[in-house]
Amino acid sequence: MGFKTGTAPPVDPENLYSIPYLERIKIMSRFWAEHGFGSPKIFHLIYVVKLVFLYALGGYLVASLTSGFNPLHSAVFWTEPIFYQKLILWTVLLEVLGVAGSWGPLAGHFKPFTGGWRTYSRVGTIREPPWPGVVPMTRGDRRTGLDVGLYVAVLITLVTALAMPGSDDAGIARLGFDGGRVAPALMAVLGVLLVVLGLRDKVAFLQARGEQYLPAIVFFAAYGAADMIVALKLLIVAVWVGAGFSKFGKHFAMVVPPMVSNTPWLPSKAMKRANYKNFPEDLRPSHNGKLLAHVGGTLVEILAPLTLLFSTNRTVTILAAVLMICFHLFITSTFPLAVPLEWNILFAFGTAFLFLGHPSWDGYGLGDMTPWLLGLTAAALLAFPVLGNLRPDLVSFLPSMRQYAGNWASATWAFAPGAEQRLNERLVKPAPMVVDQVAELVGSRDAAEVALHQVQGWRALHSQGRALNSILINQLGGDIDRYSLREGEFMTNCIVGFNFGDGHLHDHKFIASIQKRCDFEPGEFIVAWIESQAVHEKHQRYQVIDAAIGIVERGSYQVADAVAEQPWLPNGPIRLDVEWRLPGYQRVSHAAPDLTGTGR
Known part of the structure; x- marks a missing residue:
């Protein structure tokens, strides 16, 4: 790979769809094994600059200067509790803004590089409450002024906690430290705000990495030194x-x-x-x-x-x-x-x-x-x-x-020709869909299709990829060669601004939210979705979702069967045990006959 130019797979972008889908996977998985994404090295330099100057140097200066320490004498204060507290809060701030994890081209954000604040500060974007039928005042899937207010309140609380000097703490002083600690009352407020925000939208909570940093915030608020x-x-x-x-x-x-x-x-x-x-x-x-x-x-x-x-x-x-x-x-x-x-x-x-x-x-x-x-x-x-x-x-x-760990819920989305564009036309979201972002970046829709197929090749190198492709082969038949297949994680990034390999962020409830806005016809938008493997089981469960209808099939497959296969499934799809299928369901085909020789 070059500094400004990436390494491309050995396919003609204009004729990509003339190649059968599984043959494309064979090309892309082999390419990935030798080159990875093939990204230009300038992408990695951008990440390094952000990591060194924005995160590391920025966090170091904020945590030291606002706590009354001389940043030129780190040996004096690097063990001070408030210094570590503020580094955690600095990390949470960058995460919840969307400029830390799941940022940039290696996370499916090409132009713009982030979805975080562009999503959570905008009324009308999709939100995903975790328990809308249980927790009062969390129903609905549209971001409102209340949600934006909660998000801004979290940001203000984080900035305030970072800016304030340490509060006096007798326990900290007895341990021999001079900087005090971040005000416990302020941490209690932050903890409550994160929980309330998360009950309204689990995506914002997980973007803040609340599953790891919220316990730390609780310790800051309630525990002795x-x-x-x-x-x-x-x-x-x-x-x-x-x-x-x-x-x-x-x-x-x-x-x-x-x-x-x-x-x-x-x-x-x-x-x-x-x-x-x-x-x-x-x-x-x-x-x-x-x-x-x-x-x-x-x-x-x-x-x-x-x-x-x-x-x-x-x-x-x-x-x-x-x-x-x-x-x-x-x-x-x-x-x-x-x-x-x-x-x-x-x-x-x-x-x-x-x-x-x-x-x-x-x-x-x-x-x-x-x-x-x-x-x-x-x-x-x-x-x-x-x-x-x-x-x-x-x-x-x-x-x-x-x-x-490789054991994650995953999904592949399949669109009939032309159907994907409806996501851009009807959804309020922080960015165009990923294929459009890449097309604008590289100047070619065909080259963008190649880039997205590289992600499909990457997914097929994992166990779930073989199963997802097997499910879609069974559902789409020959149409799989002409439908547009997309990695669910990258697609979700464009719509809700964040994903971290978590298929729970694009489950059947999320697909229903998209359908409510986009009105796909039956068969236009098909999703193969897989749940993680339970520790005591040898199989994984899957669902097939027709966006216009809902879940149309449930079943399972043996993990060992997926692991034993090659990414391009030379022996055909792995065995699926269908446990339920919607009575009378037959997928409606929208793939036009191939009259042009292009495969589309």
Whole structure:
């Protein structure tokens, strides 16, 4: 790939749709294995500049200067609790504005680079209440002035907390710190606002990464100084171990090879190919790929954090901390899709702050926390991960702490020719649909179609991709070669401004919200949607949604069948166990006969 020009797959954009769909997937998945997205390196430079200057330097200066510290003398204050508090709040501010994770071209935001504030500050955009039938005053799917007001109130509270100097705290002073802490009352207000905002719209809550930062805000508001620091240790370890636990199974080994393939600093095609079983014929993970995933990922993410939590040995603690810091720096360097770069840098610093700056032998061990509060905190932090692994239909993968485990709810959207344009015509949203963004960026609709097929190739390298394509082959038949198939995550980004691989943000309720505004005819807009795998089951459940009708089919498939196949399904679609189908449903075909030789 070049600095300003990307590397393109070996297809003629004008004749893309003359190639059968599964053959396109074969081309794109093989291309991804060697080149990743093929993005121009200027994209990565933009991310680096944002990460270094806006996030790291900006956060450092804000957290130090507003707390009364001289930024030229970091050794004096880097262990001060208020410094870490403000770094977390700075991260939340950037996340909720939409300029941290899920930002820019690697997250499907091409022009503009963000959807966050452009969505949440605009009346009429779609909102997604998590429990509209249960929680009063949350019904409806249209953003109102109330929602915009709540969002602005969150921003104002965050800015106020960052700008104010630390409040006096006797507990902090007894521990030998001079900066005080962020005002607990202000943190209580922030916590309430985030919860209320989240009950009105789960997307805004998850964009703020509320599943991880809200517990920290609660600790800031309600815990004494020493208890707060130990609770923050429990929180970061719960995130690590939850993610590590979720990587057991068949999915995660399929995540690492395509992630490494997209790493911009790894120019060697041979090193990328080594993560696949037998490139180009067999793109299942190789022994090297599995080893990198489960030793460099799963075991490290479980054993090192538990060591940090329980170790009282200085050398062991330092080694474990260095390992986790390197772990997060490596993830950052791969520029994974959804680009959670700020999150990884915060966790790298948090490792040093919590376990080296406040080690257990200095009075910050589990035994130093108020016993009943320790039990309550641990139980609260484990509740959603346990429930989410047992009942993934009830808890999305983010509160379940399954980050980048490969076990996520996913969807592929299929549009009849011309139907996709209705999303631009009838939806109030922060940006044009992704194909239009890319077309404007590269100057060609055909080239934009190639770019979106690259994302389909990436998805097919994961277990869910093989299942999603199998479902759509069964539903669309020969029309699959002429319908436009889109990755649901990227499409959702354009409509609600955020996605982080969370299929719960584009489930059947979200499709119903789109249909209410767009009035698709039966068969014009078909969605294959898959739920995450429960920890005690060997299958995953799926739904087929015809936007004009609703759910028309439910079923399941064996995860092992999806994992065993190639991305392009040379043996045909994997076996699906249909459990229910809407009586009398027959998809209406809208694909025009191919009279031009273009396949469209």
